[in-house]
Amino acid sequence: MDPSRVEEASDKMSDDGEIASVMGFSGFGKKARTFDLDAIFEQTRRTAVERSQRVLEEREKETDMEEEGESSKSVKPPVKAAATASSKQESDSSSDSGSDSDSDSEVIGPPVPRQHEDDDELVGPPLPPGYTGSTAHSDDDDDDDDQEADDDDNPVKKIPDTHEITLQHGTRTVSALALDPSGARLVTGGYDYDVRFWDFAGMDQALQAFRSLQPCECHQIKSLQYSVTGDVILVISGNAQAKVLDRDGFNVIECVKGDQYIVDMANTKGHTAMLNCGCWHPKMKEEFMTCSNDGTVRTWDVNSEKKHKAVFKPRTFQGKKVTPTCCTYSRDGKLIAAGCQDGSIQIWDRNLSVHTKFHCRQAHTPGSDPSCLAFSYDGVTLASRGGDDTLKTWDIRNFRKPVNVATGLPNNFTMTDCCFSPDDKLILTGTSVKKDQGSGKLVFFDRTSFLKVYEIEVTNASAVRCLWHPKLNQIMVGTANGLAKVYYDPFKSHRGAKLCVVKSQRKEKHTEILTQDYIITPHALPMFREARQRSTRKQLEKDRLDPKKSHKPEPPVSGPGRGGRVAAHGGTLSSFIVKNIALDKTDDSDPRAAILRHAKEASENPYWVAPAYTQTQPEPLFAEESEEDEEAENEPEWKKRKI
Structure with missing residues (x-):
């Protein structure tokens, strides 16, 4: 390699180092620090052992100070040796770990878990009792965690049925149940036309309703439901007009009735036949929906009672009109579902009322009236309760065939409910029985496997309505013998029925007993001193005999009258006539x-009749009596001519 190039590179590196030191980022090129986790765990373990050793030594010293005549050499040599060895190993390990981690600070942490302690043999005293690594304590915690996990996995454990209360609505079927969103008030309606209001916070053990009314006169109550805000109640009855009441039962609106002579139901402003079902929109507090025997499903606005918002018309396979028997919104309010008399389930988009979005023709047996539709909380599953004694679940994403089917569930009512549990793992519904032929039951099915996992015998009548409130975690059931039962658990449920069962029954106030206060005046004169009361009963008897204190009514006046009162005569016509006849002094014996006493005066001075006919009245001509007439009168009866 060329030495000139090596020198240039070294000069360049030196220049870069100087520039980096001047700019202040010379430390960026350091190697990343590495940690030895095994060494850290070992150091932590040694620290914990040393601390526990120190605590035991201090305790032994205190006991040695208290005891007299004993030497202070009570500490065992092996223990000291083990402690010395452990401290020596700790110093060595700390030096090693410090060199590896480039850190001078001592690492202090929580005690090491038990599994790391079992790896190495340790010679020393036992650990203190509060140490979290004890095997027995960890086993107990594991058992508790496993038990809690089993309870969470088993939805049957969450059913609140350990206690119950019974609300007496009446003697006829409870066909409607509703709880407000907060769970403070319960509303029941029945075949006896009554709607009763129950306040859990205001009731005592007597369990009496605080209000009862008949909002729809002589029409059976079909459905009741609180709005999403809980300020108004939708009342669906046997007439064609739905009503909305406030929380106290006063009328807010009444839907208009449509023209029954118009063929196209979309051109009428309201329903023209009996209502079957109704519910509120889950997101919009002003909108609600109704379905009727006129073959339509209509949506309404509380602020506009004179006309509906939209009309949905279910059709059969041939395109003919069919009657919807139940209806509901999806959880997000975007879909409207209706069960029809031909056994079909038809679902529309809320904003598109012409064509259905999902349609299953043979959902239930044709001719059977589906009694309830309920969407799950996740909005994917639809449960339908059919009049063919079945309960089915459907997947909205594949609506051609049911996911699960349960049979053998008798249904004799057109409003038998089905609903989902708050955790969406169970589906419950009620069963019907004939009179004196068994007990109505609440049946619980697992949502995934659709096996019957639990059942509750309600009473010796059909279980019609059922409701599982998610906030209270309590189950309400309406029966065919006029009862509304509430099932709850003291530990799993909240408020609701728990508020009224702890209140003692109020005593009735006896307002008919009135007592007079006795005033003691010891220095009063004898004429003003009040006699001392010996007995309240005797005083009441005396007051009863006193006409002024007992407010005895005065008897009617007979005769001419006395004390300024005039005797009153009878108020009837006969008594008036008798009175006038008695006062008439004329003698009308003949x-x-x-x-005839007035005949001469009437003929001489005519006043009423004769002056009106003076010009046109003919002179009267009377027949004269002849001898033949006299002979005819003398003839026997059988010879006389019959006229």
Whole structure:
């Protein structure tokens, strides 16, 4: 190699080094520091052992000071030797690690795990009891963690059914249930036309509703639901007009009724037949949806009650009108699903009301009314409860055939519910039974395997409505014998029924017993001194006999009257006539003579009738009696001619 080039390179490197030192980045070219993890762990272990040794030595010294007559040579030589050896090894390892890591500071860290201690043999005293590396303690923690993991993996453990309360709605079927989003109030509706309001925070152990009303008069309540904000309630009944009530039950709006003589239902402003179902939009608090027997699904705005927003018309395979029996929104509110009487499930895009986005013709048996549709919380799975005693799940991404099918679930009501658990792992629904032929049940299915994992016997009647509130973690069930049951767990549930079961029942206030306060006046004169009360019962009996204190009504006045009161005569017509007849002093014993008494005056001075007919009235001509008439009168009865 040319020596001139070597000199130039060395000069250049020296010039670069000077420039780097002047610019201040001469340290950028240092080699990266490396760490020996095994040495660090070993040093940490030795430090922990040394500390524990020191603690034990201090304890032994204290015991030696307390004991009299014993020598201070109680520390065992092997222990000292082990401690000395450990300190020596620690110094060596620290020097080695310090040389490797280019660091002069001592590394201090937490105790090393147990598995590293088992690698090397250690001669020394046992570790203190609080040391986290103990095998027994770690095994217990592992067992607890495994048990918690099993509970998390098993969704049946999360079902809150250890306790229950029963709310008596009435004697007929509870066909509607609704909880507000916060879980503070429950609303129930039934076949008895009543809507009852239950406040968990205000109820005691008597479990009485604080309000009951009939918002739709003599129409059965089909569905109830709180809005997404919980300030209004949608009421769907057997008539054609849906109602919206506020939290206290006062009417907010009533939807308009359409013209039943118009053929195209899209040209009417509202429904023309009985409603079947309804629900609120999950994102927009002003919008709700209804479906009716007129073959339409309509969306409404709370601020515009005179006309619907949009109309969706389900059709059969031949294009004919079909009646929707249930409807619901998807979780994001972009899809509208309806179950129809022909067993089909039809889903529209909310903004496109003409053609369906998903359509399954043979979802359930034709002619069976699907009673409920429910979307899962992830928005992928749709559960349908059919009138053909089945429960099916569908994947929205592949809507041609069901994912899972469960059979043998009797359904006798057009509003039997199905819903998902809050963790989206279970699906529950109710079963129906005939009267006095068994018990209605809540049946739980695993969402993935669709196996029956749990069931609850509710009562000796059908379980119609079911609701699993995600915030309260409590299950509400409406039955066919007028009960609304709430299932909860004291540890897994929150608020709700737990608030009212701990309150003692209020005592009734007896307002009919009135007592008079007794005023003691020891220095009053005898004439002003009040007699001492011996018994409250006796005083009440005396007050009852006193007409002024008992407010006894005065008897009616008979005769001419007294005390400024005038005797009142009867108020009926007969008593008035009797009174006037009694006051009439004329003698009308012979009525004919009384009439003929005015005959002469009427003929001489006519006033009423005769002056009106003076010009046109003919003269009366009377027949004269003849001998033939006299003979005819003398004939026997059988010879007289019948007229």
